[in-house]
Structure formats: C-alpha cells, structure tokens
Amino acid sequence: MKPILVALLLGLLLLSSGCIQPKEAPVVTEKAATGEWKADGVVGESEYSRNMVLQGPARQGYSGGEMEISWKNDQEYLYLALNGSTDGWLAIGFEPLEWMKNADIILAFVQGSKATVLDEYCMGNYGPHIEDTMLGGTNDITEFGGSKGPGRTVIELKRKLDTGDKFDKSFSPGQAISIIWALSNSPDNSLKHNVAFGEGIMTLTKETMTSPVAALTVREMQGMLFIWEEEKAARDLYTTLYEKNNLSIFMNLMRSEQSHMDQAKAIIDKYGLSPPQG
Numbered sequence: 277m278k279p280i281l282v283a284l285l286l287g288l289l290l291l292s293s294g295c296i297q298p299k300e301a302p303v304v305t306e307k308a309a310t311g312e313w314k315a316d317g318v319v320g321e322s323e324y325s326r327n328m329v330l331q332g333p334a335r336q337g338y339s340g341g342e343m344e345i346s347w348k349n350d351q352e353y354l355y356l357a358l359n360g361s362t363d364g365w366l367a368i369g370f371e372p373l374e375w376m377k378n379a380d381i382i383l384a385f386v387q388g389s390k391a392t393v394l395d396e397y398c399m400g401n402y403g404p405h406i407e408d409t410m411l412g413g414t415n416d417i418t419e420f421g422g423s424k425g426p427g428r429t430v431i432e433l434k435r436k437l438d439t440g441d442k443f444d445k446s447f448s449p450g451q452a453i454s455i456i457w458a459l460s461n462s463p464d465n466s467l468k469h470n471v472a473f474g475e476g477i478m479t480l481t482k483e484t485m486t487s488p489v490a491a492l493t494v495r496e497m498q499g500m501l502f503i504w505e506e507e508k509a510a511r512d513l514y515t516t517l518y519e520k521n522n523l524s525i526f527m528n529l530m531r532s533e534q535s536h537m538d539q540a541k542a543i544i545d546k547y548g549l550s551p552p553q554g
C-alpha cells in the first residue's frame with residue numbers, strides 16, 4: 277500500500293476511535309446591546325452584543341475551566357467582559373504571533389472588592405508579559421471593574437479600538453480578532469496559568485449593535501409616540517360614532533385606525549420606546 281494511503285487510513289482510524297476529536301467552533305450568541313454599559317462586574321442581560329464560552333479541558337498541570345467572553349463595540353471603543361471559572365487571575369491576549377508571543381494582554385484579578393486590570397504586552401513565546409507602561413507604552417484600559425463569586429471572577433473593561441499605543445493591537449469594526457486566554461487559581465500574576473488556557477476568535481460588529489433608539493433623535497421619538505396617540509384618538513372617535521349610529525362605515529374606519537395604531541406600536545416596540553397604554 278502507498279505511504280499516503282497508509283497515512284490516510286491511520287488518520288481515519290484515529291478520528292473514528294475518538295482519540296482526536298475535531299474541534300467545534302464555540303457558539304457565538306448575538307443580540308442588540310440595549311442595556312447601559314457599566315464596569316460594575318455584573319454582566320447585564322443586554323449589556324453586550326456578543327458572547328461565547330471557551331472551554332479548557334483538565335490535563336496535566338491544569339484543573340480545567342472556562343472563560344465566558346462578552347463584548348460589544350462601537351466605532352471607537354471595545355467593551356469587554358471576562359467571566360472566568362477561577363478565584364485567581366484571568367487574562368485575554370489579542371493577536372499573538374505564535375503561542376503567547378507579541379500578544380496584547382489584559383490580565384486581571386479581584387481581591388476583596390478591588391479589581392486590578394493590567395494592560396500588558398507579551399515579549400516571548402511563553403512570556404514574559406509586562407505592563408505596557410514599563411515598556412514605554414501607555415495604560416489604555418480607560419474604565420474597568422470586577423466582582424468575585426465562589427469560583428468565578430468577572431472583569432468588565434473598556435478600551436479604544438485604536439489606542440495609539442504600539443503595545444496594543446489596533447482594531448477596526450467588523451474585524452475578526454484572534455485571541456488567547458488563560459486562567460490561574462492564584463492572583464499572583466508571576467505564576468503560570470494552571471486552571472485552563474485556550475484560543476478563539478472574537479469578531480467585532482461592523483455596525484453598532486446597541487439599541488436602535490440611539491439612532492433616533494428625540495424629535496423622531498416624540499413624533500413616533502405622537503403618531504400612535506393620533507391614530508388612537510381617531511380610532512376612539514370612530515368607535516364612539518359607530519356605537520351611536522351603527523353605520524358600518526364607522527366600523528371600517530375604526531378597524532383601519534386600529535391597524536395604524538398597531539403598526540405604530542410595532543415601531544415603538546422595535547425602538548424600545550416607552551410603550552403607550554391603551
């Protein structure tokens with residue numbers, strides 16, 4: 277048998293035996309980020325537009341764990357939440373050259389109620405990673421906060437897509453960013469990860485996936501609510517006229533105004549405006 281066929285056969289045998297599992301891409305969930313962003317260490321239901329959970333299996337030297345990453349961006353900022361299964365440090369690294377080398381790292385931990393978030397850069401394949409400021413760069417994590425629950429640490433932060441610092445990777449809306457991540461059970465950031473580590477892809481949104489309300493001016497919002505009120509006034513008038521005269525024309529007009537009200541209400545709901553009563 278030709279060597280290439282032997283290799284193919286061996287490959288197929290390994291795959292079917294379950295020794296090598298084809299890696300499934302993590303599921304990325306998407307929604308409109310209608311909630312207000314706050315760096316309070318609590319990931320709100322609609323605070324971020326994208327979310328994925330990355331798993332790192334237990335293996336020699338690693339207890340196994342997961343990192344949930346939630347993010348959203350506008351044209352200027354990246355908003356990020358890291359929720360790791362650890363009481364120690366957690367980190368994300370953007371666009372390593374290979375392994376950890378040249379990754380733009382954010383490393384964080386929470387002690388008591390104090391969150392520490394470091395803007396770092398990794399110099400070699402397996403470190404060292406050093407704060408940008410120590411390399412002559414700048415600290416560009418403009419806002420951050422964190423919280424800790426049993427076995428979980430949550431960090432929320434904000435940075436510019438393009439910080440202008442050469443030790444930060446520059447991003448643009450719509451970009452697919454390759455990431456690495458790691459968790460340690462110790463807050464001592466000189467100690468290597470020992471819970472889990474892994475890699476992934478974080479794709480930024482092209483358009484701002486926040487509430488469409490942001491796209492409406494106050495005048496437009498008031499106008500939309502006024503249209504609904506106006507249709508309601510017409511419907512109520514025709515309802516009264518129909519009740520008094522029992523003429524089918526008023527019944528038809530009443531139905532037509534109700535349909536206009538429903539259409540206006542659908543837009544009001546879509547833009548998350550305070551729904552009118554009635």
Ligand code: HEM
Binds near residue numbers: 368369465473
């Ligand atoms: C605290 C200092 C750190 C040290 C000393 C360190 C050291 C190492 C070493 C020796 C490896 C080789 C694999 C192993 O021995 O398990 C490795 C792999 C890795 N590290 Fe780190 N690391 C550190 C921090 C980080 C951070 C902060 C991240 C994430 C941002 C990270 C992400 C990774 C990843 C993804 C790999 C696997 C690379 C690959 O095999 O493709 N490490 N690290």
